[in-house]
Amino acid sequence: MTTGDLDPKNWDEFRARAHALLDDSLDKMSTADQGRVWTPLPNQLKAQIEQPLPRGGGDVDQILRAILPYGVGNTHPRFFGWVHGAGAPSGVLADIIAAAMNVNAGGRNHVAPVVEKQVINWCADVMGFGETASGLIVSGTSLATVVALKTARDQANALASIRGVPQGRLVGYTSNQAHSCIKRAFDLLGLGTDSLRLVPCNDAFEMDTDALIAQIEADVAAGHQPFLVAGTAGAVNMGAIDDLETIADIAAEHKLWFHVDGAFGAAGRLGTAAADRLTGIARADSLAFDFHKWFQVNYEAGLVLIRNDAAHRASFSDRAEYLRGTERGLAGGAFWAVDYGPELSRGFRALKVWAHLVEHGFDALGATIDRNIALAGALRARIVAHERLQPMAPTPLNINCFRYTSDRVDMDILNTEIVIALQESGVAVPSTTVLNGETAIRVNITNHRTQESDLDVLIEAVVEQGARLEKVLDR
Numbered sequence: 001m002t003t004g005d006l007d008p009k010n011w012d013e014f015r016a017r018a019h020a021l022l023d024d025s026l027d028k029m030s031t032a033d034q035g036r037v038w039t040p041l042p043n044q045l046k047a048q049i050e051q052p053l054p055r056g057g058g059d060v061d062q063i064l065r066a067i068l069p070y071g072v073g074n075t076h077p078r079f080f081g082w083v084h085g086a087g088a089p090s091g092v093l094a095d096i097i098a099a100a101m102n103v104n105a106g107g108r109n110h111v112a113p114v115v116e117k118q119v120i121n122w123c124a125d126v127m128g129f130g131e132t133a134s135g136l137i138v139s140g141t142s143l144a145t146v147v148a149l150k151t152a153r154d155q156a157n158a159l160a161s162i163r164g165v166p167q168g169r170l171v172g173y174t175s176n177q178a179h180s181c182i183k184r185a186f187d188l189l190g191l192g193t194d195s196l197r198l199v200p201c202n203d204a205f206e207m208d209t210d211a212l213i214a215q216i217e218a219d220v221a222a223g224h225q226p227f228l229v230a231g232t233a234g235a236v237n238m239g240a241i242d243d244l245e246t247i248a249d250i251a252a253e254h255k256l257w258f259h260v261d262g263a264f265g266a267a268g269r270l271g272t273a274a275a276d277r278l279t280g281i282a283r284a285d286s287l288a289f290d291f292h293k294w295f296q297v298n299y300e301a302g303l304v305l306i307r308n309d310a311a312h313r314a315s316f317s318d319r320a321e322y323l324r325g326t327e328r329g330l331a332g333g334a335f336w337a338v339d340y341g342p343e344l345s346r347g348f349r350a351l352k353v354w355a356h357l358v359e360h361g362f363d364a365l366g367a368t369i370d371r372n373i374a375l376a377g378a379l380r381a382r383i384v385a386h387e388r389l390q391p392m393a394p395t396p397l398n399i400n401c402f403r404y405t406s407d408r409v410d411m412d413i414l415n416t417e418i419v420i421a422l423q424e425s426g427v428a429v430p431s432t433t434v435l436n437g438e439t440a441i442r443v444n445i446t447n448h449r450t451q452e453s454d455l456d457v458l459i460e461a462v463v464e465q466g467a468r469l470e471k472v473l474d475r
């Protein structure tokens, strides 16, 4: 029995503790559809967590057990907020193995890089990136976007220096519905957020591609250097899918790097309901998406795919002498994650993704996505049919934005209050957004547990809270 300073003094006792906590975790997971969606953390438990500096060490199992009900609530079928996946119990098992192995997956010759590269290869295949693409598993789309845009920026700089022409200011394009992670990446990469042009959208909240061309031409005329266009496959506000094929054409004509933010929408390629609107992904230079959203992998894991492996490596591969690879031994191994991203030390995140894909299979994941899209359509029908509810945007994918109407009170305040009341009631968790200056109740369905009956509960609760709060606000 191992007897390091921090190893259990009694392994039999530790085994019993581990089994008891696993049982509690299984109880939590097997009753995910019961009880409240969200419950705020009680003060007493908060105080136990915020205990004085624990110099002596002590019992932790009681607190581990006690916190189980106080998460975000996204494992519950009536969690509809933001874009959260529901996860799957199978992921817990892989995480136990990964924690037990405690590998550093930054590189070297062991199982983790093999697992990670296999996930990348499968995803490159389903996303139409082909066999020579590279990629990296990261924490999520935000970091995946930084990796992709750094590669794009470095390629633009390298091309300019090869051509020997004086370089203008690098400018890029995305729609005004794009996620803020693209702006964040421009900031982090020192490009300046003003260098990201927010192209207006059409009535369907998709990038206006004529406006894109006009903006590119204006920038060229001003002496700037357009280098990137980022299309969105599933916009966070209401699920719009940009016309990716047309954007790919424009990118090719103007020699721009074509990036796609497919945080949740790219997963639509696994199913049939949205796949025909996602063909343009296969023409992108880079793609960022999440496993923890519509793939239902437990938090957190996302992927960046880059069509040109050499370009990807050129942006990140800079190994110091103590990281030099060898033909044989532990410093061997073909795939070193450190050559493809900013992190050196990293955990075995790839294992839960690999295990999830193998256990469930891409087809079942695609069927879940199609079912979610059908549920969003069913919810829209309920909204349209109700005299007090009004859709605020089309429903191209899995998100409904709508509001409870009133001619007596401010509808922005009323609908914000409805959402807070629903969250606090524990019955359902939608979130809010603002579309064309108006606050909407936003219901996102990226949840394999949601059933049609959950939509009835939601609509009933919205209408009940709406009627109650309208009276309160009208006083």
Ligand SMILES: Cc1ncc(COP(=O)(O)O)c(C=O)c1O
Residues within 6 Å of the ligand: 082, 083, 139, 140, 141, 142, 143, 179, 181, 234, 235, 236, 261, 262, 263, 264, 290, 302
């Ligand atoms: C379209 C889109 N892009 C990017 C992100 C950011 O992803 P992450 O939270 O995994 O960094 C999100 C998150 O919801 C998103 O919906």
